[in-house]
Amino acid sequence: MIRLGLCCIFRNAPIKFRRTTARYLLSISKAKREEHLATICMHNADALYRALQFCGANGIGAFRINSQILPVKTHPEAGYDLGKLPGGDRIIARFKQCGAFAREKGLRTTFHPDQFLVLSSTDADVVKRSIADLEYHAMVAGWVTADVINIHGGGAYGDKKSALGRLAGVIRGLDPEIGSRLTLENDDRVYTPADLLPVSMETGVPLVYDVHHHRCLPDGSSAEQTTEAALATWNREPLFHLSSPLNGWEKGPCRPHHDFIDPKDFPDCWKDLDLTVEVEAKAKELAVLRLKNALTRDSG
DNA sequence: AGCGGTCAAGTTGAT
DNA sequence: ATCAACTTGACCGCT
Numbered sequence: 029m030i031r032l033g034l035c036c037i038f039r040n041a042p043i044k045f046r047r048t049t050a051r052y053l054l055s056i057s058k059a060k061r062e063e064h065l066a067t068i069c070m071h072n073a074d075a076l077y078r079a080l081q082f083c084g085a086n087g088i089g090a091f092r093i094n095s096q097i098l099p100v101k102t103h104p105e106a107g108y109d110l111g112k113l114p115g116g117d118r119i120i121a122r123f124k125q126c127g128a129f130a131r132e133k134g135l136r137t138t139f140h141p142d143q144f145l146v147l148s149s150t151d152a153d154v155v156k157r158s159i160a161d162l163e164y165h166a167m168v169a170g171w172v173t174a175d176v177i178n179i180h181g182g183g184a185y186g187d188k189k190s191a192l193g194r195l196a197g198v199i200r201g202l203d204p205e206i207g208s209r210l211t212l213e214n215d216d217r218v219y220t221p222a223d224l225l226p227v228s229m230e231t232g233v234p235l236v237y238d239v240h241h242h243r244c245l246p247d248g249s250s251a252e253q254t255t256e257a258a259l260a261t262w263n264r265e266p267l268f269h270l271s272s273p274l275n276g277w278e279k280g281p282c283r284p285h286h287d288f289i290d291p292k293d294f295p296d297c298w299k300d301l302d303l304t305v306e307v308e309a310k311a312k313e314l315a316v317l318r319l320k321n322a323l324t325r326d327s328g
Numbered sequence: 329a330g331c332g333g334t335c336a337a338g339t340t341g342a343t
Numbered sequence: 344a345t346c347a348a349c350t351t352g353a354c355c356g357c358t
Contacts, residue, residue, distance in 0.1 A: 037352085047353065049335050094350095103336055143349060144337040154338070161337090183339045217340065217349085285350095310351090 030298070030323060031136065031265070032316050033090030033306035034083060039314050043078050046071050047099040050106040061106075065099075066113040072097050073122035076172070080129050080137075088316050090136040090267075090304045093174065101164045102157070123171035130173055136304055138176035138267065139165045140213075146182035148195040155198055159206075166205040176267055178211040178236050181219035181227075188218075192227055199231045211236045213269065220247035221254045228261040235261045238269035239295055240285075240308070252297045259301070266301070270294060271308035287311040291322040299323075 037045065046068045053061045076093065083091050100106045110116050130137055145158040165177045184191050199210065212228060213236040214221045221235060221242060228235045237258035239251055249257075259266050272286040272293045287310045298305065309315035 036350090044353085047335090049354070051335070052355065100336075106336085140350090142337085143339075146338055149338075151338090157337070185339090215349095308350095 029302055031089030031304045032320055033092060033136070033138065033267070033304050034079075034088050034313055034316050035092040035140075035306055035308055036094040037312055038079070038082070039310075039312040041082055041313055043075055043082060045075050045094055045097065047096045050100050050103045053100060053106040062108070062113050065108055066115055066119065069098055069110060069113065070115065070119050070122065073119055073126065076126045077122065077129065080126055080133070080135055082313070083135055084129075084133040086313070086317060087320060088313065089134070090138060090306065092138045092140055092306060093168070093172065095139060095141045095161075095165070097168060098164065102160050104157075120171065123168065127171055127173040136176075136265070136267075137169075137172050137174040138178060138304075138306070139169060139174055139209075140178045141165055143180065145179055147179065147198040148182040148185075148191040150185055150194070159198075159202070162202070162206045162210070166203070166209060169209055170205065175209055175264055176211050176236075177206065177209045178213050178267070180213055180215045181224060184218050188223060192219075192223065196227050196231050199227070199233055207233070211267070214238055214241050214245070216241040216244040218245075220245055221258065222247035222249055225257050225261070232263070233261075234258075234263070234266070236267055236269060238271075240269065240271040240273070240293070251295045255295065255297050265304055267304040267306065268298065269306050269308055285310055288315045289319045289322075291319065291326065294319070294323065299326075 048064065048068055079091055098110060110119060141161060145161050146154055147158055149155050169177060181195060211234045212224045214224055221237060224235055235258040237254055242254060270289060272290045274286045285308055289307060289309050307316045307319060
């Protein structure tokens with residue numbers, strides 16, 4: 029069975045996540061700051077619960093949780109401890125209710141921290157802050173029972189081989205709360221599946237195969253070959269990424285995402301797998317539901 | 329109420 | 344040397 033995943037936000041459904049900025053938080057009093065953060069974090073825990081309800085009610089099997097679900101959480105000056113905010117215990121309890129709901133409905137939850145998290149960096153401080161961010165993600169993942177924290181390989185610094193060596197070294201030293209959830213994804217500028225598969229096999233961190241990125245940044249392997257190799261890295265239900273290019277494959281830059289998925293971009297070799305496919309499309313839940321219909325018609 | 333400037337962070341590659 | 348592009352709006356503050 030294919031399980032389709034929705035990424036972070038909704039196009040039409042009235043479910044919104046709130047955020048704030050470090051600059052604003054640091055411009056107000058400590059009491060006001062904690063009140064503001066508590067309001068936003070509780071709002072986001074509630075919104076997550078409603079997002080999962082929407083997914084459960086609409087046959088969407090997975091939901092990617094935005095990294096800003098606890099905004100500014102690990103900022104050096106504006107960061108905070110959720111449990112110490114006003115009503116912090118209730119906020120944590122609400123996240124745990126999200127986890128209970130997800131388990132009850134068989135929904136999968138995932139994280140995809142943004143590009144500032146770089147484990148291959150030559151700068152020890154960047155790596156340290158990245159690990160702090162992973163700790164935050166792992167903490168929330170524990171509450172909501174997310175089994176994937178997916179990152180890219182980061183920069184190459186003119187020497188891919190050394191960078192991948194640093195990446196593998198950092199991964200090996202991670203706390204199991206992080207390491208047991210961590211995954212690596214091929215990107216569209218630096219690291220191909222062929223670059224990352226050896227790191228996956230060496231560290232036990234699964235490969236999230238993004239077939240769109242692979243078409244933008246090929247490595248000589250076919251989608252079939254890479255699918256097979258990526259599947260072998262998973263010790264749980266595999267998770268892959270799918271999107272369609274805004275301007276077609278023929279002309280212009282292929283990176284920007286389309287509103288919807290062209291069913292022709294769904295690889296045939298994925299169709300009979302037990303697999304989560306996260307749908308990276310700007311029309312969000314509308315695109316997931318449309319693809320779901322197309323796949324159902326296709327097989328039935 | 330509406331609009332515009334702004335938002336923590338890293339890296340690459342275009343200018 | 345500088346800066347947009349990644350994700351992509353949503354926020355606050357001013358009118």
